Amino acid sequence: MRLTVNGAQHHLVGLDPRTTLLDVLRERLHLTGAKKGCDHGQCGACTVLLDGRRVNSCLILAITQPDARVTTVEGLGHRGEPHPVQQGFLEHDGFQCGYCTPGQICSAVGMLDEVAQGWPSAVTESDSEDLLADAEIRERMSGNLCRCGAYPNMVPAIREAAGR
Amino acid sequence: MTNTLSRAVGSPLARLEGPAKVSGAARYAAEYPQDQMAYAWIVPSPVPRGRLDAVLTDPAEEDDVLVVLWHGNAPHLEKSDDPELAVLQSDRIAYRGQPVALVVARTLEGARRAAQVVQLDITAEDHDVELRADHPDLHTPDEVVPGVPADTATGDVDAALATAPATVDVTYSTPALHNNPMEPHATIARWDGEDLVLYDSNQHPSGIAKTLGTVFGLPAERVHVIAEHIGGGFGSKGSARPNAVLAAMGSWVTGRPVQLALPRQAMFSMVGHRAPTVQRIRIGASLDGELTAIDHESWTQTSRLFEFVESPGVVTRSMYPVPNLRTSHRVVPLDVPTPRWMRGPGEAPGMVALECALDELAIRLDLDPVELRARSANPGYLSCLRRGAERFGWSGRDNRPRQRREGDWWIGTGMAGATYPANAMPSTARVRALGHDGYEVAIGAADLGTGARTILAQIAADELGVPVDDVHIRIGDSTLPVASVAGGSSGSASWGWAVTGACRALRESGDDEATFDTTELVGKMPTDRHAYGAHFAEVRVDAVTGEVRVSRLFGMYDTGRILNPRTARSQFIGGMVMGIGMALHEESVLDPALGAWVNHDLAEYHIPAHADVEQIDAEWLDEPAADLNPMGAKGIGEIGIVGSPAAIVNAVWHATGVRIRDLPVRLDKLLPSL
Ligand code: FES
Ligand code: FES
Numbered sequence: 120m121r122l123t124v125n126g127a128q129h130h131l132v133g134l135d136p137r138t139t140l141l142d143v144l145r146e147r148l149h150l151t152g153a154k155k156g157c158d159h160g161q162c163g164a165c166t167v168l169l170d171g172r173r174v175n176s177c178l179i180l181a182i183t184q185p186d187a188r189v190t191t192v193e194g195l196g197h198r199g200e201p202h203p204v205q206q207g208f209l210e211h212d213g214f215q216c217g218y219c220t221p222g223q224i225c226s227a228v229g230m231l232d233e234v235a236q237g238w239p240s241a242v243t244e245s246d247s248e249d250l251l252a253d254a255e256i257r258e259r260m261s262g263n264l265c266r267c268g269a270y271p272n273m274v275p276a277i278r279e280a281a282g283r
Numbered sequence: 284m285t286n287t288l289s290r291a292v293g294s295p296l297a298r299l300e301g302p303a304k305v306s307g308a309a310r311y312a313a314e315y316p317q318d319q320m321a322y323a324w325i326v327p328s329p330v331p332r333g334r335l336d337a338v339l340t341d342p343a344e345e346d347d348v349l350v351v352l353w354h355g356n357a358p359h360l361e362k363s364d365d366p367e368l369a370v371l372q373s374d375r376i377a378y379r380g381q382p383v384a385l386v387v388a389r390t391l392e393g394a395r396r397a398a399q400v401v402q403l404d405i406t407a408e409d410h411d412v413e414l415r416a417d418h419p420d421l422h423t424p425d426e427v428v429p430g431v432p433a434d435t436a437t438g439d440v441d442a443a444l445a446t447a448p449a450t451v452d453v454t455y456s457t458p459a460l461h462n463n464p465m466e467p468h469a470t471i472a473r474w475d476g477e478d479l480v481l482y483d484s485n486q487h488p489s490g491i492a493k494t495l496g497t498v499f500g501l502p503a504e505r506v507h508v509i510a511e512h513i514g515g516g517f518g519s520k521g522s523a524r525p526n527a528v529l530a531a532m533g534s535w536v537t538g539r540p541v542q543l544a545l546p547r548q549a550m551f552s553m554v555g556h557r558a559p560t561v562q563r564i565r566i567g568a569s570l571d572g573e574l575t576a577i578d579h580e581s582w583t584q585t586s587r588l589f590e591f592v593e594s595p596g597v598v599t600r601s602m603y604p605v606p607n608l609r610t611s612h613r614v615v616p617l618d619v620p621t622p623r624w625m626r627g628p629g630e631a632p633g634m635v636a637l638e639c640a641l642d643e644l645a646i647r648l649d650l651d652p653v654e655l656r657a658r659s660a661n662p663g664y665l666s667c668l669r670r671g672a673e674r675f676g677w678s679g680r681d682n683r684p685r686q687r688r689e690g691d692w693w694i695g696t697g698m699a700g701a702t703y704p705a706n707a708m709p710s711t712a713r714v715r716a717l718g719h720d721g722y723e724v725a726i727g728a729a730d731l732g733t734g735a736r737t738i739l740a741q742i743a744a745d746e747l748g749v750p751v752d753d754v755h756i757r758i759g760d761s762t763l764p765v766a767s768v769a770g771g772s773s774g775s776a777s778w779g780w781a782v783t784g785a786c787r788a789l790r791e792s793g794d795d796e797a798t799f800d801t802t803e804l805v806g807k808m809p810t811d812r813h814a815y816g817a818h819f820a821e822v823r824v825d826a827v828t829g830e831v832r833v834s835r836l837f838g839m840y841d842t843g844r845i846l847n848p849r850t851a852r853s854q855f856i857g858g859m860v861m862g863i864g865m866a867l868h869e870e871s872v873l874d875p876a877l878g879a880w881v882n883h884d885l886a887e888y889h890i891p892a893h894a895d896v897e898q899i900d901a902e903w904l905d906e907p908a909a910d911l912n913p914m915g916a917k918g919i920g921e922i923g924i925v926g927s928p929a930a931i932v933n934a935v936w937h938a939t940g941v942r943i944r945d946l947p948v949r950l951d952k953l954l955p956s957l
Contacts, residue, residue, distance in 0.1 A: 209297060215731075
């Protein structure tokens with residue numbers, strides 16, 4: 120089976136049908152940026168971009184995604200320059216232990232794309248003008264848990280990244 | 284200090300490991316590829332009490348399986364001081380979820396599957412998992428923490444309470460709570476000949492090397508523990524947990540490196556939690572708010588394997604000067620997992636009872652809650668109360684409950700004090716001059732996300748009189764000089780002290796290497812010193828649904844010198860966020876019939892999410908405690924969760940007039956009275 124991860128093609132031979140996308144990334148490709156916090160789709164630590172959309176990679180069986188294009192935290196940014204969301208996290212101390220961080224960052228990248236397409240969230244009112252108001256960012260990022268409680272620093276990090 | 288130009292300490296330096304953490308390059312325990320690595324999966328006990336007679340494996344699953352270990356075939360382990368580490372050594376089952384067998388297989392999927400279909404031949408026995416304040420097996424522990432007595436008494440509490448013009452007599456309860464660091468406990472173990480190498484997620488590489496050495500009959504230096512990055516711990520990784528021993532055992536038997544990463548569910552049983560408490564607190568006061576007596580009694584549970592005592596009464600011994608003071612702790616062993624440290628152990632639940640009871644006293648006396656505390660506060664605490672109140676906008680508060688309504692929301696404010704002991708523990712650091720490459724500073728410390736690596740570089744840079752970039756910090760490795768645990772909010776003080784000493788010794792000697800051990804100095808340090816603080820909360824409560832939202836949370840702290848305002852602020856805020864969880868969301872529910880934590884995952888054990896955290900901020904006095912340690916620092920990692928839950932509970936009362944004394948404040952508890 121073929122899988123494109125961060126632009127590189129991988130041929131996966133003898134893939135166990137039970138193997139999740141997350142375990143392929145971590146255990147076979149050694150891309151350990153995607154983290155395993157729960158393995159049950161409950162924490163968001165494993166968030167990656169699958170064909171451009173944010174997903175919990177622990178909930179996806181790898182064999183169901185032939186020819187998919189995956190972007191992990193390792194694949195964000197250009198030529199050694201961090202992605203604006205990564206830059207924002209650095210500037211605002213948007214993390215402590217860092218274990219939720221790759222998932223938060225991938226999730227934020229996916230979320231900003233959803234906002235750019237005008238997707239509403241659960242807190243969007245019919246007259247909402249700012250889809251990146253603090254309450255919007257918090258709602259849209261609520262699938263990514265952070266036990267260190269770095270949330271308040273992530274909000275400005277994400278908002279500023281949207282403008283870059 | 285030695286260098287008058289020193290400025291690194293106190294500057295908001297960004298975390299040194301930041302670029303590695305945001306790019307995915309930072310490696311955590313389970314992320315070190317190994318040749319021929321095998322995967323282990325734990326088989327947990329399905330019953331809370333009984334005897335394991337046999338383990339039968341399904342031959343159909345054997346393809347992938349290298350070995351299934353249980354007490355019938357597991358290697359013998361030496362005794363350590365933690366009975367939880369005697370894994371697979373006996374047929375006794377002490378709690379549901381206890382590891383009773385270990386599958387090691389070639390693949391992760393194979394190990395997991397085999398563990399699911401393993402058959403356990405168990406003789407179950409009647410169990411008891413219910414904490415009751417009248418449980419017949421309650422007893423007084425010898426000590427609650429080494430050196431800290433279970434009971435204390437000064438003055439005549441009964442007489443003072445009987446004659447006090449104003450009293451409160453209330454009982455608060457706090458539930459079991461689980462640390463749930465984002466990174467599950469994980470170990471990769473490998474034997475290099477007779478030497479054991481462990482990539483392990485923990486708060487104390489030096490200590491774990493020693494303990495694992497004991498268990499496997501090796502001197503500590505033959506065990507190499509690597510913990511470069513740790514995805515949080517909050518106390519649950521403070522000492523070796525069964526995962527480290529099991530991975531090492533699996534590797535010994537199979538001859539391969541073995542990875543054992545706990546599933547989230549297993550973190551509810553075998554790695555510790557905060558025990559539930561029931562606390563009765565009685566306070567006597569004069570009509571103008573002078574505290575004349577406090578009696579703080581508490582009841583908690585432990586496991587049958589190990590007596591760990593959650594100690595809420597200890598904080599009451601030092602928070603306010605009271606002439607008549609009694610504190611007591613009772614504990615009952617049940618068929619439950621062993622509780623351990625969780626951020627602010629003792630202090631966090633203790634200050635729920637004390638600071639909520641004081642709020643009830645203020646109401647009875649018709650006094651402002653800030654003023655009531657100000658009467659008994661020491662100078663540092665008093666400054667936190669005054670400045671915190673000013674920054675929060677406390678003045679002019681109508682102290683009557685249920686006065687502010689905006690749409691469907693009842694609005695209220697509340698406050699509570701905070702405290703945490705100023706600790707330090709013996710540690711050793713080493714500095715080497717590397718010529719043009721600057722200096723290497725080495726200490727077996729651990730950075731769980733606290734910013735330890737960064738502040739140690741700041742401290743060393745100032746002591747050596749060089750820019751931070753010239754300092755190369757090596758931590759997270761047991762082969763480095765022995766360091767104390769990253770716990771008890773003591774890391775900065777303990778390790779910073781050793782680093783300071785080593786840097787000064789290097790400068791004074793002119794040699795190119797120096798080592799400094801703080802054991803003697805720490806022994807002379809005053810032991811009765813504390814950090815203080817005050818928390819202020821504004822909540823809104825939905826009059827229709829009972830939903831509680833924390834609109835604002837503010838902490839003002841007297842924590843000595845702040846070494847790095849950027850990482851310090853994050854720690855304070857992180858503690859307060861966990862305080863929101865303790866007040867409103869978190870509780871582990873033990874089913875009495877099954878003896879199981881029924882909400883043992885992150886979908887049902889609710890920790891605060893992004894949307895739960897609105898305005899939150901922290902400030903500090905920044906007054907160095909020069910007599911404590913060379914940095915003048917007090918610990919900051921835990922104080923944010925001490926008192927912040929009480930501030931929120933008090934604010935809920937102010938918003939609604941409903942007093943909840945059983946945490947967390949759930950909407951179903953509020954709704955009938957709204
Ligand atoms: S690991 Fe996938 S959501 Fe938690
Ligand atoms: S930074 Fe530790 S869990 Fe988010």
